[in-house]
Amino acid sequence: MQLLFTLLQTLLDGIMLGGVYAVLAVGLSLVFGVMHIVNFAHAEFMMIGMFIGWLCWHYLGLDPMLGAFVALVVTFFFGMLVQRFLIRPILGAPQVAQIFLTVGLLFALENAALMIMGAEFRSVTTPYQTQSVILFASGPERLLVGMDKLYAFLMALASGAAVWLFLNKTRFGTAMRATSQDPMAAKLMGVNTNLMYAVAFGLGVGVTAFGGSVVLPYITASPAIGTSFAVLMFTVVVLGGLGSVTGAIIGGIAVGLIQSFSALVLPIQLQNLALFAVFILTLALRPEGLVARRRS
């Protein structure tokens, strides 16, 4: 009985965690899918989202779940500017140049945050942080999910669905996918590819910033927080298959489950060992990712 509860609890924790990883990685996947650029600075936009969420909470009393929308909008426009002035000039450049630029951007953003926000850890206080829903209880055993995790998960799911709908059900989304598949053909069909790139980048970093704000109730914001998530995000997108929204979501949940289940059998320190073992196996056996990227 206890074992069953433990397994179910672990499953639940893994899914909750994975949902958030998914929304953080959707943006990265989108940027890669449309622009074919590996954005090493991507996790820094999560940090920006966290700070925007925190500022909204601190000065406007806005819950981080609502602050997330502010983070999305602000970061979207900021991302468009970054794309216009930094990313566009290196779109056709050698990969080394792209790596240098995005890694440089990573350091610049982290240190700018340090200058503007200082090194303090910024944490929000919300009533639901210490509440949980008990799904099922029997004797001393309980199956529960924290409200903060649940809210973050639902928000993540909603934003993932919104991005998917945008890409697949709108004219703009179709144009964006066309740009991703063949920029030249898209241009000939009258698609403004520069606009597509700018929107894809803005949306990509915006969604990640959104994810940053929704995790604020249980993760503390600081200028260096991006580093903790950067490798995780890349693992998620590579597991799921670079460039697909569904792939990022499946990859995210997979990473969450691997992390939580490995903690059952292995010391928690080796959590990421299990993750990277699966990661390497995936690269060796199924390099296109768990969900193959749609190519037409």
Place this chain on the structure above:
Amino acid sequence: MTQKTKTTLLMTRRQALIAGSAAALAAPLYARSSFAQSNVINVGVIQPLSGANAQFGINSRNGIQLVADEINANGGIAALGGAQINLVISDATSNPTQAATVAQRMMSQDNVVAVLGAFASSLTLAISEVTERRRVPLLTMSFADQVTGRGFRNIFQVVSKASALGGATVTHTRDLARANGTEISRIAIMYEDTAYGTAQANGLRNSAAANGIEVVMDEAYPLGITDVSPLINQLRRTEAQVVFPVSYLNDSLLIIRNMRQQGITTPTVGGAAGYIIPDFRNGLGDLSENVLSISPAAYDQAPDYTDRFRDRFGYFMVHEAQEHAACMGVLASALEIAGEANPQAIREVLASTTFDQGWATVMSGGRIAFDETGLNIHAVPMMVQWRGDELVTVAPSEYAKAEAVWNA
């Protein structure tokens, strides 16, 4: 008569010649030491000013800055003709490799008489390799046992070692519980797998064994953990009466919140670092009330001094600031006694003197003297408890400012 005068004159000329060439040879050395003696004394400060431990590094720098400014405003180091303290501050980031590089650069470029740093034990250990090689004293408040456990001659640890802190955590907790009618027999330990966390957990473990207390959970977790639910799930399955988490800030917030979320009210006794800074209170609000923690020094023991920090920086003097201030105070006294800005002369004074003046008195124990390994023999671990926005010393009884609240 004439002859004699001539000889004297000749000898004087020869002496002058010798003296002159010696002076010429020694000129760079002379220029350097006169620079150090008449104007400023360079003191190296290496702290994690960016990265995961930046907040602690900044607190530490503030503490050192406060003392240095006070010394300079009061006429500098009298024994060195009123020389001013010039802090050479460097960012160690939160990465030991970078810390060692920074220390190396400081040794070769800045001619520092001593180094103060670097909060996190892993950084301090990296820096100490450099300072030991260059024979420059390093004063630190890092806890790890290895700091003074490697036979280094130029390192001075003003705080109790992590193992002593861990041991005191267990015995004080047992006594507080006993005073409230609870006998502790089962405890849980969770710690960050850094030099600091590992050493302190070791102290907790050994002390528990020595006191016949069973450790029902003993789990290390990686630095920068983002999800602690596996830990708390495990805690929920044990029947621990007290939980001892050893961590920096982010994990401490996660652990407390996740415990409350799961309805766990087991008394929590923190392992210093993240548990005794204002951010802990800011991040947790009322949940922080009555959380206990061990602390190598407590600001309510020396309010005359620590209030100056509060006046200047607007928050209470956190322990890392207080201990770094004590390091700076000890260094200033050592400079006064040594009367020269020479690292090895300072080292000798540090190793042989009991410091009981000025900022040296803010450390627990009220004075500082180092044994042959460089450990401060007077340091006493304090148990503090959150009351509103303040920390209050509750143990040992001779230092206590209030009764402990035990809510088991």
